[in-house]
Amino acid sequence: xxxxxxxxxxxxxxxxxxxxxxxxxxxxxxxxxxxxxxxxxxxxxxxxxxxxxxxxxxxxxxxxxxxxxxxxxxxxxxxxxxxxxxxxxxxxxxxxxxxxxxxxxxxxxxxxxxxxxxxxxxxxxxxxxxxxxxxxxxxxxxxxxxxxxxxxxxxxxxxxxxxxxxxxxxxxxxxxxxxxxxxxxxxxxxxxxxxxxxxxxxxxxxxxxxxxxxxxxxxxxxxxxxxxxxxxxxxxxxxxxxxxxxxxxxxxxxxxxxxxxxxxxxxxxxxxxxxxxxxxxxxxxxxxxxxxxxxxxxxxxxxxxxxxxxxxxxxxxxxxxxxxxxxxxxxxxxxxxxxxxxxxxxxxxxxxxxxxxxxxxxxxxxxxxxxxxxxxxxxxxxxxxxxxxxxxxxxxxxxxxxxxxxxxxxxxxxxxxxxxxxxxxxxxxxxxxxxxxxxxxxxxxxxxxxxxxxxxxxxxxxxxxxxxxxxxxxxxxxxxxxxxxxxxxxxxxxxxxxxxxxxxxxxxxxxxxxxxxxxxxxxxxxxxxxxxxxxxxxxxxxxxxxxxxxxxxxxxxxxxxxxxxxxxxxxxxxxxxxxxxxxxxxxxxxxxxxxxxxxxxxxxxxxxxxxxxxxxxxxxxxxxxxxxxxxxxxxxxxxxxxxxxxxxxxxxxxxxxxxxxxxxxxxxxxxxxxxxxxxxxxxxxxxxxxxxxxxxxxxxxxxxxxxxxxxxxxxxxxxxxxxxxxxxxxxxxxxxxxxxxxxxxxxxxxxxxxxxxxxxxxxxxxxxxxxxxxx
Numbered sequence: 001x002x003x004x005x006x007x008x009x010x011x012x013x014x015x016x017x018x019x020x021x022x023x024x025x026x027x028x029x030x031x032x033x034x035x036x037x038x039x040x041x042x043x044x045x046x047x048x049x050x051x052x053x054x055x056x057x058x059x060x061x062x063x064x065x066x067x068x069x070x071x072x073x074x075x076x077x078x079x080x081x082x083x084x085x086x087x088x089x090x091x092x093x094x095x096x097x098x099x100x101x102x103x104x105x106x107x108x109x110x111x112x113x114x115x116x117x118x119x120x121x122x123x124x125x126x127x128x129x130x131x132x133x134x135x136x137x138x139x140x141x142x143x144x145x146x147x148x149x150x151x152x153x154x155x156x157x158x159x160x161x162x163x164x165x166x167x168x169x170x171x172x173x174x175x176x177x178x179x180x181x182x183x184x185x186x187x188x189x190x191x192x193x194x195x196x197x198x199x200x201x202x203x204x205x206x207x208x209x210x211x212x213x214x215x216x217x218x219x220x221x222x223x224x225x226x227x228x229x230x231x232x233x234x235x236x237x238x239x240x241x242x243x244x245x246x247x248x249x250x251x252x253x254x255x256x257x258x259x260x261x262x263x264x265x266x267x268x269x270x271x272x273x274x275x276x277x278x279x280x281x282x283x284x285x286x287x288x289x290x291x292x293x294x295x296x297x298x299x300x301x302x303x304x305x306x307x308x309x310x311x312x313x314x315x316x317x318x319x320x321x322x323x324x325x326x327x328x329x330x331x332x333x334x335x336x337x338x339x340x341x342x343x344x345x346x347x348x349x350x351x352x353x354x355x356x357x358x359x360x361x362x363x364x365x366x367x368x369x370x371x372x373x374x375x376x377x378x379x380x381x382x383x384x385x386x387x388x389x390x391x392x393x394x395x396x397x398x399x400x401x402x403x404x405x406x407x408x409x410x411x412x413x414x415x416x417x418x419x420x421x422x423x424x425x426x427x428x429x430x431x432x433x434x435x436x437x438x439x440x441x442x443x444x445x446x447x448x449x450x451x452x453x454x455x456x457x458x459x460x461x462x463x464x465x466x467x468x469x470x471x472x473x474x475x476x477x478x479x480x481x482x483x484x485x486x487x488x489x490x491x492x493x494x495x496x497x498x499x500x501x502x503x504x505x506x507x508x509x510x511x512x513x514x515x516x517x518x519x520x521x522x523x524x525x526x527x528x529x530x531x532x533x534x535x536x537x538x539x540x541x542x543x544x545x546x547x548x549x550x551x552x553x554x555x556x557x558x559x560x561x562x563x564x565x566x567x568x569x570x571x572x573x574x575x576x577x578x579x580x581x582x583x584x585x586x587x588x589x590x591x592x593x594x595x596x597x598x599x600x601x602x603x604x605x606x607x608x609x610x611x612x613x614x615x616x617x618x619x620x621x622x623x624x625x626x627x628x629x630x631x632x633x634x635x636x637x638x639x640x641x642x643x644x645x646x647x648x649x650x651x652x653x654x655x656x657x658x659x660x661x662x663x664x665x666x667x668x669x670x671x672x673x674x675x676x677x678x679x680x681x682x683x684x685x686x687x688x689x690x691x692x693x694x695x696x697x698x699x700x701x702x703x704x705x706x707x708x709x710x711x712x713x714x715x716x717x718x719x720x721x722x723x724x725x726x727x728x729x730x731x732x733x734x735x736x737x738x739x740x741x742x743x744x745x746x747x748x749x750x751x752x753x754x755x756x757x758x759x760x761x762x763x764x765x766x767x768x769x770x771x772x773x774x775x
Contacts, residue, residue: 028170029344030177032330032352033359034129034154035161037168039083041154042072044097047122048130058101058119065115071148077115085112088120093164094179094213095481097126107214107295109264125481128157135370137363155363158477159185159356161330162207173344175329178210178236178261183482186474192353193471200230200349207349208489209236210324215258215295215486216240222491229349232328239321240268240295241488244307251285254307256297260322261487265289269297271318281313282505328352333359357470364466372456375449377421382446384422385429389439391416399427506548510768511568512575513541513553513593520575521568525768534574540590542766545597552635553578554592554620554663557585558647558695562639565595583641592663594618596636600769601665606633613691619666620647621674621701621714624658627745628698629666629691645695662714671738674702674714674749675726677757681734682749683742686716700746713761725762728753733762 030037036044046068052059065080073080086092088100091107102118105111112118122130132155140149165179188206192198209218209225219237220228228234238260245253259268272287286300301310315321331342332355347355388395398415402408409423418426459465510525516537525531528539543551547566554560561582569576578590596603607614613631621627630646649658662674666686673683682702690699702711715724723735734752741750752758 028168029173029175029329029331030161030166030168031153031342032161032332032347032355034156035159035164035166036129036154037083037166039073039075039080040087040097042150043068043080043084043087044122044126044130044154045133045151046072047098047120047126048133052121054099054122054124054127056121058099058121061100061115061118061120064120072143072150074144081112081115084120085118091213094211094486095125095160095163095182096123097129097164099123107259107264108266108289108291128477128481129154129160131155132157132363132367135367137366137370153359155367156356157360157473158182158481159189159353161356162352165210166330170344173329174327176325176327177330178324178326179212180207180209181211181482181485183478184208184211184485186478186482188349189353189357190471190474192350192357193467198350201226203349203353204229208485210238210261210326210487211485212238212261212324212487214261214263215488216260217488217490219490228326229328232346232348233326235323235325237321238324238487239315242307242311251300251303252305252307254299254301254310256295256299256320258295259297259320261324263319263322265291265295265297268319272297272299272314275314275317280317281310284310360470361463361466364470365460368456368460368466372453372460375453375456379446379449379453380419381422381425382442382449384418384426385439385442386446387416387418387422388412388426389442395426505566506546508544509547509565509570510542510544511551511565511593511595512539513578513590514538514575515540517578517589518575519553519568519578519581519593520573521565521570522572523570528766528768532573539766540763541593542768543593543595543597543600544769545595545600549595549597550636550638552594552596552632553582553590554594554618554646554660555584555588555643556591556659556661557588558620558645558649558660559588559643560635560639560646561641561643562635562637564638565597567638581641582643591660594632594665596632601632603632603636605636606631613693617666617668617691618646618663619672619686619689619716620660620698621662621672621711622647622649622658622698623661623710624650625674625676625700625702625704625711626650626658626698627672627689627701627714628696629686629689630695631691632665634694648695648697650697661711664716666716670716670718671742672701672714672716672745673724673736673738673741674711675724675734675736675752675758675761676702676704676709676711676749677759678706678709679726679728679734679752679754679756679758680704680709680749681724681726681736681741681752682745682747683736683738683740684745688745703746703748705748712758715761715764722764726752726758727760727762729756729759734758 027038034041047064050067052064061081061084064084065077068080069077084098085104088096088098088104090096098120099122100118100120103113104118133151137155139152141152143150161177162180162185163182165177167176168174184207188203191203191206204226216238219239228236240256240259242254242256245255247253259265269287269289275281276284276287283302283305284299285302288298290296290298301307329344329346332345334343395412398411399408402411405427409427412418412423412426413420459469509521509523511519511521512531513519514533514537516534518534518537525542528542531539533539545551545565549565550562551565551568552560552562563581578584594601601616603616614633616632617629618632619627619629628647635644635646647660651657668687670686671683672686672689675681680702692698717738719738723737726734726736743749
């Protein structure tokens with residue numbers, strides 16, 4: 001063994017590039033010419049070679065898989081069988097290439113039966129990809145072990161890549177080509193033949209858009225589709241179709257008749273069922289799947305309900321509406337030193353058709369050349385037959401006097417100036433062919449073959465004639481295989497959009513937040529003391545409002561989470577943790593809850609281009625002694641699970657960073673009081689705190705010099721309000737009122753005690769707000 005020193009990084013890079021190239025060219029990406037990945041091509045070729053043709057009988061899929069794995073594709077039986085199954089599924093391919101018998105899965109997501117139970121043969125359409133293989137139309141290469149040969153590409157007669165589409169993930173790239181209608185693709189291909197300068201916009205007059213086997217509707221606009229097919233990437237908006245049925249008895253029913261491509265039907269049913277169980281759409285009563293081979297999902301709704309609004313909700317919140325990604329990346333033949341080698345390239349629609357037509361011209365030229373050679377060889381033989389017929393008696397005499405076949409052949413070649421091929425055919429000729437009628441048949445055949453040779457020579461000498469031939473063959477394919485479009489192109493559907501408030505039953509409710517972060521909704525609250533909470537927990541905040549109003553949760557990490565009151569779980573139990581509704585970080589908790597019902601707090605919409613933040617305002621105080629006011633209008637609408645920032649905290653504050661300790665509505669005429677752990681108290685006018693236009697760090701409320709000190713709590717107060725109560729570790733309490741410790745903002749404040757530390761600020765006891773008056 002010889003050991004060589006090598007750079008690890010260089011070897012890793014070299015081997016990874018080899019792996020990446022292998023994945024790109026030999027596994028994941030289809031060829032633009034026949035639209036097939038290597039495993040698909042090998043399956044079809046293996047079935048073709050094995051005689052499993054469309055006009056033959058079905059054979060076990062296990063036999064096909066074993067044949068393909070043993071001769072052409074040594075990558076495991078599961079990958080081969082999965083590819084075979086997909087080519088047989090009418091809900092996966094627009095024009096299936098394998099005719100399957102048995103359980104090949106369904107649109108519900110159920111998988112196919114094992115290969116030992118299923119049978120298959122080539123479909124008629126697959127024959128159009130393979131039938132010209134025997135006419136030297138494409139190049140062959142050795143298989144993986146060099147024993148067999150396999151085609152580099154199949155001589156496809158139609159643009160299979162566009163018709164059936166393809167998807168795959170390679171190394172550093174991917175492909176996602178949607179299926180299209182065969183008739184439209186052929187019309188577009190013919191249009192490019194007739195008008196080579198036709199642009200993508202012109203081609204889209206023929207190809208309206210993707211045509212998915214599962215039906216549905218494409219709601220992308222013409223401009224969006226044009227951008228996708230021009231750039232070779234983008235997304236297409238697809239959604240299911242539906243109709244309304246109103247039985248004589250019972251409730252109206254929305255019947256979903258198709259679902260988007262690559263979406264499992266059972267997933268759609270499950271998502272709709274989740275909506276019903278969670279009572280997010282009260283007018284939707286029931287869902288059941290009555291599908292057979294055709295999709296029929298029944299959604300029962302209340303009488304008097306607008307089905308358009310129900311479907312608008314389902315399109316937004318279930319997989320009934322989705323975006324299908326488009327990436328027209330495929331392997332394209334590139335002229336190289338060693339011939340044509342495929343390389344990945346993202347194409348536009350015209351380039352895909354152009355590459356197919358160029359390949360089709362190459363195939364036709366090779367096919368015509370092969371046919372001409374066959375015809376010329378037959379003419380040569382027939383001319384020999386005619387020659388000996390004119391001297392039949394002499395020919396027989398020469399043969400009878402010959403020693404053997406070789407001697408007879410030599411004498412005939414010398415006497416009549418015939419070739420070895422002609423003489424061999426003459427000597428193999430049966431005697432009955434020497435009859436007068438048989439000789440006439442030979443002469444007629446010779447005349448026909450000469451005409452055929454002349455026709456083939458004319459085609460080979462005229463490119464225009466070959467394009468006419470290709471055009472005619474495409475039209476023949478359209479007549480044989482084209483069907484009606486399954487997916488409707490509706491463009492920008494003029495239908496009502498989803499309105500979150502359209503299905504909310506408006507009623508008053510109370511929202512209760514506990515100190516441990518549990519939240520719930522109740523229709524009424526009589527006594528907070530008897531409200532059900534977990535052991536050791538207590539009610540922190542209570543607000544009321546219409547189920548259509550918003551409720552805001554302000555966290556100690558400076559984030560505001562907003563949802564509609566109807567989205568809070570209605571229960572008389574403990575409720576749900578706030579973390580189940582929003583995406584809270586570790587250690588994050590809610591310090592204040594506010595209702596934006598106009599009866600409690602009127603928060604108008606934001607005014608565009610307003611010179612300064614508009615009221616109402618809220619005020620926040622942090623542990624580090626910072627404070628700020630901000631407009632609540634920015635938090636009026638429901639937020640995402642991640643919430644919206646209202647404060648930017650100081651990360652370098654001692655003891656684990658800063659956090660918000662107090663948030664409340666500020667009308668500007670209050671006094672702001674705060675107290676620290678080291679016993680400093682300060683009261684200032686609330687209007688001294690500036691109003692920030694966005695989330696910021698704010699200004700200094702109280703000066704903190706000791707790194708062990710921090711603000712424990714704060715409160716906005718008026719003369720009639722109860723004092724802020726600070727509790728010492730020895731149990732003693734200190735009251736901070738609006739008449740004491742009043743100084744300018746930013747000072748150290750007054751010292752309440754000399755020794756020890758305060759442990760907490762007493763929280764304000766929550767009260768049940770009135771349904772009639774603003775709080």
